[in-house]
Structures are given as C-alpha cells and as structure tokens.
Amino acid sequence: MPPFSPFVGLRYAPGRFDPADVTAPPYDVLSSADRVALVARDPHNAVLIDAPTEDDGPDRYADAGRRMHQWIDEGVLELDARPMFTAYRMTAPDDLGNPVATLGVLGALTLSRPDEGEILPHEFTTKKAKSDRLDLLRGTRANLSAIWGLSLTKGLTDLLGVEGTLPDQAWDDEDGVHHEVWKLDDPDRLAAISAAVGAEPLVIADGHHRFETSLAYRDERREVDGEGGPADATLCYVVELTDEQLTVRPIHRLVGGFSGDLVGALAAHPGLEGAGEVTAAEVADGTVLATMADLGAMAVVRPDGSAALLRVDPSGFPGVDDLDSSRLAAAIEAAGGAELTYQHGVDRVVEAVQEGRAAWGVLIRPVTVAAIESNAHTGAKMPPKSTFFHPKPRTGIVYREMSLPTP
Numbered sequence: 001m002p003p004f005s006p007f008v009g010l011r012y013a014p015g016r017f018d019p020a021d022v023t024a025p026p027y028d029v030l031s032s033a034d035r036v037a038l039v040a041r042d043p044h045n046a047v048l049i050d051a052p053t054e055d056d057g058p059d060r061y062a063d064a065g066r067r068m069h070q071w072i073d074e075g076v077l078e079l080d081a082r083p084m085f086t087a088y089r090m091t092a093p094d095d096l097g098n099p100v101a102t103l104g105v106l107g108a109l110t111l112s113r114p115d116e117g118e119i120l121p122h123e124f125t126t127k128k129a130k131s132d133r134l135d136l137l138r139g140t141r142a143n144l145s146a147i148w149g150l151s152l153t154k155g156l157t158d159l160l161g162v163e164g165t166l167p168d169q170a171w172d173d174e175d176g177v178h179h180e181v182w183k184l185d186d187p188d189r190l191a192a193i194s195a196a197v198g199a200e201p202l203v204i205a206d207g208h209h210r211f212e213t214s215l216a217y218r219d220e221r222r223e224v225d226g227e228g229g230p231a232d233a234t235l236c237y238v239v240e241l242t243d244e245q246l247t248v249r250p251i252h253r254l255v256g257g258f259s260g261d262l263v264g265a266l267a268a269h270p271g272l273e274g275a276g277e278v279t280a281a282e283v284a285d286g287t288v289l290a291t292m293a294d295l296g297a298m299a300v301v302r303p304d305g306s307a308a309l310l311r312v313d314p315s316g317f318p319g320v321d322d323l324d325s326s327r328l329a330a331a332i333e334a335a336g337g338a339e340l341t342y343q344h345g346v347d348r349v350v351e352a353v354q355e356g357r358a359a360w361g362v363l364i365r366p367v368t369v370a371a372i373e374s375n376a377h378t379g380a381k382m383p384p385k386s387t388f389f390h391p392k393p394r395t396g397i398v399y400r401e402m403s404l405p406t407p
Contacts, residue, residue: 002109002110002112002118002119002197002198002201002202003109003110003194003198003233004107004108004109004110004193004194004197004198004202004236004238005083005107005108005110005194005233006083006084006085006107006108006184006185006190006194007083007084007107007108007233007400008079008080008081008082008083008084009079009080009084009086009398009399009400010072010077010078010079010080010142010398010399010400010401010404011077011078011080011397011398011399012044012076012077012078012396013075013076013077013078014078014168016075016076017042017044017076018042018171019169019171019179019181019394019396019397020041020171020172020173021041021042021045022041022042022044022045022046022396023045023046023173023179023394023395023396023397024038024045024046024047024050024051024394024395024396025173025392025394025395026145026206026207026392026393026395027047027050027051027145027395028209029392030047030051032053035047035051035053037174044071044076045396046144046394046395046396047395048064048067049064049065049067049068049140049144050064050136050144050145050395050396052064052136060139061135061136061138061139061140062139063139064136064139064140065139065140065141065142068140068142068399068401072404077399079401079404080183082185083185083190084183084184084185084190085105085106085107085184085185085189085190085193086105086106086107086181086182086183086184086397086398087103087104087105087106087160087162087181087182087184088103088104088105088106088179088180088181088182088237088393088397089101089102089103089104089162089167089179089180090102090177090178090179090391090393091177091178091180092175092176092177092178092247092390092391094247094390100244100245100246100247101245102239102245102246102247102391103157103160103162103239103245104148104237104238104239104240104245104393105156105160105184105193105197105237105238106146106235106236106237106238106397106398107193107194107197107235107236107238108233108234108235108236108400109147109149109197109202109233109234109235109236109238110232110233111211111214111215111218111232111233111234113215118201118202119149119201119202119204119211120201120202120203120204133209133210133213134213134216134217137213137214137217138217141401141402141403142399142400142401142402142403143214143234143235143399143400143402144235144395144399145207145210145235145395146207146235146236146237146393146395147204147206147207147208147210147211147214147234147235147236147237148204148205148206148207148236148237148239148389148393149202149203149204149205149236149237149238149239150202150203150204150205150238150239150240150241150246150372151196151197151200151202151238151239151240151241152200152201152202152203152241152373153196153197153199153200153240154240155196155240156193156196156197156238156240157240157242157245159189159192159193159196160182160184160189160193161184161189162182165182167180167181167182168181168182168183169181169397173394175391177391179394181397197238202236202238203241203372205239205246205372205387205389206389206392210234211234214231214234217231218231218232229402230402230403231402233400234400235398235399235400237393241369241372241373242369243369243370246369246389247389247390247391248366248367248368248369248372248387248388248389248390249344249366249387249388249389249390250324250325250344250363250364250365250366250367250387250388251325251342251343251344251385251386251387251388252342252343252344252345252346252349252361252362252363252364253325253328253340253341253342253343253361253362253364254340254341254342254343254349254352254353254357254358254360254361254362255332255338255339255340255358255359255360255361255362256338256339256341256358256359257337257338257339257359258332258335258336258337258338258359258360262300262335262338262359262360263300263308263310265335265336266298266300266310266331266332266335267310268335269316269331269334269335270313270316271312271313271314271315271316271317271327271330271331272298272310272311272312272313272316272327272331273310273311273313274308274309274310274311275295275297275309275310275311276308276309277306277307277308277309278291278299278306278307278308278309279306280304280305280306282307283299283301283305283306283307283346283350284305284346284347284350286346288307288346288363289346289363291309292309292363292365293365295309295311296311296312296365297309297310297311297312297365298310298312298324298328298362298363298364298365299362299363300360300361300362300363301349301350301353301360301361301362301363302353302360303353303354303356305350305353305354307363312324312327314327317330317331321382321383322371323367323371323382323383323386324364324365325364325382325383325385325386326383328340328362328364329383341358342385343361344388346363349361349363366387367382367386367387372387
C-alpha cells in the first residue's frame with residue numbers, strides 16, 4: 001500500500017502574511033484575470049511560482065525557482081523545524097445549499113504506477129500537454145500544488161484529532177469558502193496517520209495530470225539520484241472517501257457540430273424521454289439542479305437560457321456505464337454524432353451557449369460518492385471529466401521543497 005509520510009514543509013512566515021492574500025486556487029482553474037487579481041492582493045502570492053506565464057519571460061520556470069529561493073532568503077518562506085503533517089479543512093455549501101466540511105491531511109505520498117495497485121486513477125484523462133508541470137518541477141524542484149487522494153481507510157478523519165481544537169490558520173477566500181489549517185507533529189499521531197493511509201489503496205480524486213507528471217519527474221531524477229530520493233514522493237491531500245466529506249459536482253457538456261433539434265433527437269432515444277421545461281430563471285439560479293435530481297433527468301440548455309428536461313431510463317442504455325456522461329455520449333452518437341466539450345458550472349454553460357461558443361449545453365447529474373467508491377474497489381475508470389470535486393484545495397498552504405537540506 002502507498003507509504004504516506006510527514007515532511008519538513010516550506011510555509012509563509014507565520015504572522016507576517018495573511019493566507020487569504022498569499023494562497024491561490026490550483027493553477028488549472030485560474031484565468032489570466034484571476035492571476036492578476038491574486039498578485040494584486042500580495043506580491044508574494046503563490047501564483048507567481050505555481051503559475052508562471054509567458055509574460056514572465058522565456059525562462060519562466062527557472063525564474064519561478066529563483067523567485068522561490070529568493071523568498072526563502074528574504075524570510076518570506078520558512079522551513080518547518082521538523083517533519084509534520086498538515087490537517088486542512090474546507091467548508092462550503094454544495095449545489096443545493098447544504099454546508100459540507102471536507103477535512104483531510106497534506107503529506108508526502110510515495111509514488112507508484114497505477115498498474116501496481118497502490119494509487120488508482122478514478123477516471124481516464126484527456127490528452128493534455130504535461131510539459132508545463134514537468135518544466136516547473138525541474139525549475140523549482142518543489143511540489144507546489146497538491147494532488148487530491150481519497151483514502152478507503154475508515155476512521156481516517158477521526159485520527160486527525162482536530163475536532164474541538166483551534167486551527168493555526170483560518171480564513172475565507174474570494175468564493176466564500178472557509179479554510180482551516182492545523183500543523184500536526186505529535187509522533188504517535190503522525191505514525192497513526194501514516195499507518196491508516198498506507199493500509200488501503202488511494203484513489204486520485206483530482207490532479208491526474210500532476211500525478212502523471214510527478215511519475216515522469218521521479219523517473220527522470222532516478223537516473224541522476226537513484227531510487228529513494230525526494231522525487232520518489234509527491235505532495236498529496238488525502239481525504240477519507242465518505243459521503244459527508246465530499247461535494248462532487250458534475251462537469252457539464254457543450255455541444256457543437258449538431259444540425260437539427262438536439263432535444264428532439266435525444267428524446268428519440270429509448271433511454272431518454274421528455275420531462276417538461278425549465279425557465280431561464282430556474283437555470284440561472286441553479287434550481288434546475290434540484291429539479292434534475294428529483295426527476296432523474298438531464299437538461300438541454302438553449303440560447304435563451306431555458307432548458308428542456310430529459311428523464312433518464314438506465315434500462316435504455318444496456319452495456320453503458322451508469323453515468324450521465326456515458327449515457328449522453330451514447331445518445332449523441334445514436335443521433336448522428338456531435339462534438340462534445342467539457343464545462344463545469346451552470347452559469348458558464350449558459351454563457352457559452354448565449355455567446356454562441358456552443359450550439360447547446362447539456363447539464364448532467366453529478367457522480368455519486370458510492371459510484372466512485374465502487375469503481376475504486378473494482379479498479380474501473382470513469383470517462384474523462386466525469387467529476388469536479390469542490391472546493392479546490394488552495395496552493396500555498398505548504399510547499400514540499402526537494403533540494404534544500406532540512407533543519
């Protein structure tokens with residue numbers, strides 16, 4: 001099973017920086033405007049090393065590493081005195097307005113390939129250039145953004161021992177998510193957490209490309225350092241795989257290249273039937289999602305913002321995965337085919353359709369935690385972009401530096 005260890009972390013100097021100003025969402029959900037806004041909050045924001053852009057110059061990855069070491073020299077970043085785990089809780093409402101608290105632990109996960117059965121991707125990945133993350137690893141020799149792992153070990157949450165205790169840091173981010181951080185260094189607790197995470201395989205929830213890039217960097221460094229070096233592990237946020245811990249949002253679909261009436265074409269499929277209309281206001285305020293959940297339906301969004309509901313009959317999709325994403329792909333193919341692209345957020349789907357970047361949008365229901373756990377036990381993978389875990393862990397809570405001597 002995957003070894004999971006405390007490590008000597010690199011953190012913003014306590015008391016000197018507000019984590020609300022220096023932490024950032026993961027690089028892959030940021031727009032250029034987001035990056036500008038984050039840097040405006042503090043010139044030491046994590047995006048300056050985790051998300052260098054072409055505007056930073058041709059050597060932006062090496063410059064990111066130099067910037068990080070400059071911050072160390074200036075006392076902006078400090079190494080922990082000893083190896084630690086970091087307990088980290090995010091609290092935010094789910095799509096139906098119910099508060100969900102996700103509590104996990106940041107540590108160093110020893111890497112292994114999926115076919116070795118210790119770390120399991122839960123969905124197939126899309127083709128995506130990984131050179132950016134690999135170049136950043138080479139330039140900084142640090143893990144900056146954590147991958148997100150789901151542990152099958154029951155009771156891991158309680159082992160963290162933070163309930164009823166005051167966090168070392170707490171703040172609200174720009175989206176209203178409440179974040180809390182505890183540094184854990186008690187030897188007995190560290191050993192218990194390591195043993196618990198290492199007792200079962202780990203399922204990757206988010207950060208599949210970062211995981212694959214970490215493996216590539218491990219293999220690259222082994223040619224120089226041999227096995228057992230710091231690149232044999234990566235920074236990972238581990239959360240117990242339970243319903244109450246997780247908010248899994250769907251990644252909806254945008255449809256292009258389809259001539260004719262998509263609603264009628266999909267309703268002709270034996271696994272889909274018309275189930276009424278939803279107004280533009282109900283789509284805009286998100287209540288469409290509750291209606292879809294009640295009816296067991298998908299919703300096809302039109303340019304005027306309204307949507308047609310299509311009730312799903314799973315028996316009409318023999319041999320198709322029990323997922324709306326798979327069923328929609330099968331129904332589209334049966335209707336003559338179209339180009340499907342991915343988009344999270346109902347508001348962003350509506351915007352894309354209204355602006356003409358897609359002819360139609362299709363809202364689908366989220367994958368259940370039970371389905372993710374079932375796939376984890378069988379080793380089966382879901383189609384690409386089946387899940388969007390929310391909220392996203394912030395970058396900058398702790399970095400895992402791989403070249404400095406530890407204290």
